Amino acid sequence: MQYAILCYHDENVVSAWSKAEDEAVMAKLAVVQQRLATAGKLGPVVRLLPTTAATTLRKDREPPLVIDGPFAETKEQLLGFYVVDCGSLEEVLEIARELGAANPGGAYEIRPIGVFNPGSARA
Amino acid sequence: MTDVSWIDAVLTSARAQAVAALLRYFRDLDMAEEAFQEACLRALKAWPKNGPPRDAAAWLIMVGKNAAIDTVRRRSREQPLPQEELISDLSDAETNTVARIDEADYRDDILRLLFVCCHPDLPATQQIALALRIVSGLSTRQIARAFLVSDDAMEQRITRAKARVAKANVPFETPSAVDRSERLAGVAAMLYLLFNEGYTAGIAEQGSRAALCDEAIRLCRLLLRLFPTEPEIMALTALLLLQHARARARFDGDGSVILLEDQDRRLWDQKLIAEALALIDKALRHKRPGPYQVQAAIAALHARAQRPQDTDWGEIDLLYGALERMQPSPVVTLNRAVAAAKVRGAAAALAMIEPLAGKLDGYFYFHGARGAFLLQLDRTEEARIAFNRAIALANTPAEAAHIRQQLDRLSAAAPQKNAGLAGRSPEAP
Numbered sequence: 001m002q003y004a005i006l007c008y009h010d011e012n013v014v015s016a017w018s019k020a021e022d023e024a025v026m027a028k029l030a031v032v033q034q035r036l037a038t039a040g041k042l043g044p045v046v047r048l049l050p051t052t053a054a055t056t057l058r059k060d061r062e063p064p065l066v067i068d069g070p071f072a073e074t075k076e077q078l079l080g081f082y083v084v085d086c087g088s089l090e091e092v093l094e095i096a097r098e099l100g101a102a103n104p105g106g107a108y109e110i111r112p113i114g115v116f117n118p119g120s121a122r123a
Numbered sequence: 124m125t126d127v128s129w130i131d132a133v134l135t136s137a138r139a140q141a142v143a144a145l146l147r148y149f150r151d152l153d154m155a156e157e158a159f160q161e162a163c164l165r166a167l168k169a170w171p172k173n174g175p176p177r178d179a180a181a182w183l184i185m186v187g188k189n190a191a192i193d194t195v196r197r198r199s200r201e202q203p204l205p206q207e208e209l210i211s212d213l214s215d216a217e218t219n220t221v222a223r224i225d226e227a228d229y230r231d232d233i234l235r236l237l238f239v240c241c242h243p244d245l246p247a248t249q250q251i252a253l254a255l256r257i258v259s260g261l262s263t264r265q266i267a268r269a270f271l272v273s274d275d276a277m278e279q280r281i282t283r284a285k286a287r288v289a290k291a292n293v294p295f296e297t298p299s300a301v302d303r304s305e306r307l308a309g310v311a312a313m314l315y316l317l318f319n320e321g322y323t324a325g326i327a328e329q330g331s332r333a334a335l336c337d338e339a340i341r342l343c344r345l346l347l348r349l350f351p352t353e354p355e356i357m358a359l360t361a362l363l364l365l366q367h368a369r370a371r372a373r374f375d376g377d378g379s380v381i382l383l384e385d386q387d388r389r390l391w392d393q394k395l396i397a398e399a400l401a402l403i404d405k406a407l408r409h410k411r412p413g414p415y416q417v418q419a420a421i422a423a424l425h426a427r428a429q430r431p432q433d434t435d436w437g438e439i440d441l442l443y444g445a446l447e448r449m450q451p452s453p454v455v456t457l458n459r460a461v462a463a464a465k466v467r468g469a470a471a472a473l474a475m476i477e478p479l480a481g482k483l484d485g486y487f488y489f490h491g492a493r494g495a496f497l498l499q500l501d502r503t504e505e506a507r508i509a510f511n512r513a514i515a516l517a518n519t520p521a522e523a524a525h526i527r528q529q530l531d532r533l534s535a536a537a538p539q540k541n542a543g544l545a546g547r548s549p550e551a552p
Contacts, residue, residue: 012136015344018337021132049394052347052360053401068405069351075178105129105175 002043002085002113003092005099008076009106011051028102036084036095043083044118051077076106083113130170133179134163138260139345141183143232148188150295152239152257152285157194162187180229230349231297237346238306241313244291249284251317256281259338269320269332307350311359311415314339314346318363323518336367347402354406358415361399361406365422368395379528380521384431396426417446436465453479454486461492469499487516491526498533507533 017025036042051070058065070077082099086092089110096108141162145155162183176182240254252270255261261269267277298306321335343360350356372390375381403419421442428434443459457476464472473496476489483489494509510530517523 010136011348012345013132015341016132016136018334021128049398049401050344052344052351052357053398053405055405066408068357069348105132 001087002083002116003089004111004113005082005084005092005096006078006109006111007080007082007106008074008109009079009103010075011077011079013105014079015050025103029099032095032098032102033082041085041095043085043116044123045080045082047080048078079106083116129175130167133170133175134166134183135260137180137183139233139236139258139342140180140229141187142257143236144180144184144229145187145191146236146239147232147295149191152288154191156257158187158191159183161190161194165190231303233345233349234303234306234310235293235295235298237310237313237342239288239293241309242288242291242293243309244287245284247313247316249280249287250313251320252277252280253284253288254313254317254342255335255338258342261338269335307346307353307356310346311356314343315359315363317342318366322366333370336363336370339363340367352409354409354411355413355415357402357406358413358419361402362415362419362422364395364399364402365419365426368392368399368426374521377524378521379524382525383425388429391426399423399426412445412449414446414450417442417449421446434465436462440466453482454488457483457486457489457492460496464496464499469496472496473500485516487513487518487522490516491522494526494529498529503533 014022033042033045054068054070056067056069056071058067084092084095086095092110096110100108138159142155142159145158146152149155149158165186166179166183170176237254237258240257241250245253248270252266255266255269256263263278263281264274266281267274270277272280294302318336318339321332321337321339324332324335340360340363343356343363347353347356347360368391369383369386371392372386372388373381399419400423403416403423406416406419421439424435424439424442440459440462443455443462446455447459456479460472460475463475473493476483476493476496479489490509490513494506494513497503497506497509507530510526510533513526514523514530517526
């Protein structure tokens with residue numbers, strides 16, 4: 001089964017990292033990702049640009065309203081996600097723990113994927 | 124990360140918000156700063172044990188406020204501080220005791236804090252020093268190192284700045300819409316100055332001063348999160364990101380400046396460029412043009428060109444023309460001339476800048492660009508004089524070294540033409 005691991009963290013904290021700190025975290029995450037990729041369990045990995053670059057289309061009204069910024073103003077923000085292919089929730093949780101050890105703070109939401117269309121846009 | 128480094132990151136990110144709220148309570152910069160320091164000390168004791176509070180800023184504000192009030196009481200009545208346990212127990216208190224300060228309050232607090240630091244009564248150097256001290260939390264020594272002055276001189280500069288701010292009586296009521304937009308403009312200008320302090324540093328100073336660029340960008344993003352619909356703040360952030368994206372390509376192995384045209388564009392940071400282009404797209408939707416949007420658009424044209432010859436100089440010429448109308452200044456005209464030289468030739472460019480000679484006589488870029496135009500027109504003797512004048516005015520050893528290269532080529536008496544400095548767009552009018 002495929003799962004999305006949605007990564008939430010306080011953007012203020014992440015953006016206070018120095019370039020060196022940021023790269024150190026990414027390097028640690030890359031080790032975990034490499035192992036998953038080798039095992040054929042890793043799907044797309046996405047890191048989003050800061051929420052300041054986000055635009056939201058509120059489509060609950062007509063005409064839809066375009067708003068600057070992210071959809072939800074929360075303490076932690078959605079900063080990226082992984083797609084993994086795993087046999088059980090326990091296995092995903094284990095992966096999430098490993099990723100969490102490489103990148104502490106914030107939370108991972110694990111959501112089973114209903115439809116997965118890899119699309120055609122190039123990485 | 125070790126225990127202490129996560130606390131460090133949380134304290135850094137919560138600092139502006141916490142100090143800003145404490146400033147609103149105490150209406151005194153020194154007191155707000157002391158209260159925050161005290162709260163940080165207590166955080167270092169309490170957090171490793173209890174874990175980070177859900178809302179670090181709220182925790183620091185409450186603990187800092189109580190600690191400062193205790194200090195005042197102690198000073199007046201010489202009473203001992205309350206038991207440490209009482210304070211440690213407050214770790215979860217933000218959920219119940221502290222009235223949630225809503226986002227709008229935070230927004231005006233942080234804007235006020237930034238505005239206090241760039242108050243119009245303060246000269247630019249004091250504005251930046253004060254912002255780095257108060258908002259960013261850099262030590263006096265770190266700031267002194269960045270500005271290449273002694274610790275004592277920097278201490279004095281900051282003390283004088285605080286005294287002036289105290290006298291200036293910045294109002295603490297919720298600002299009106301007009302006040303708010305004026306403050307925002309002042310803060311934006313200060314952040315641009317801060318960035319340029321780092322940007323104009325030579326390679327030798329990169330360690331201490333390049334961090335100023337990162338800090339300016341961090342504060343810009345913070346400001347943008349508070350004011351997400353301001354196109355000029357989007358554009359300023361984009362402008363800084365675009366300039367910073369070239370950081371790794373700007374110096375050669377010897378520490379000499381590499382001109383935009385000669386930079387290895389593969390070294391440009393594409394992630395920062397992508398973020399900047401997204402912000403410019405967002406800003407333009409608002410159809411409220413402004414100077415930062417024009418400057419960001421110019422920087423974006425450079426960033427989008429895969430090779431120097433792909434640069435759309437015609438569009439850049441037009442954009443500088445727009446900037447001249449919004450913000451007439453000889454420096455903008457000088458920048459426009461650099462673009463015009465590419466589109467209409469060096470003679471036209473020279474004609475544009477000759478009238479500026481009086482106003483820009485003390486300006487490095489003026490003589491550098493003028494020398495390059497003269498060189499292209501084979502007026503080598505005049506070019507030599509202009510380059511010599513530029514060297515005398517260079518702000519950094521790297522700038523001087525670059526002009527010296529031009530002179531060396533001139534002395535080599537090779538008759539070949541050299542586009543040289545004409546490609547140099549200071550982009551920081």
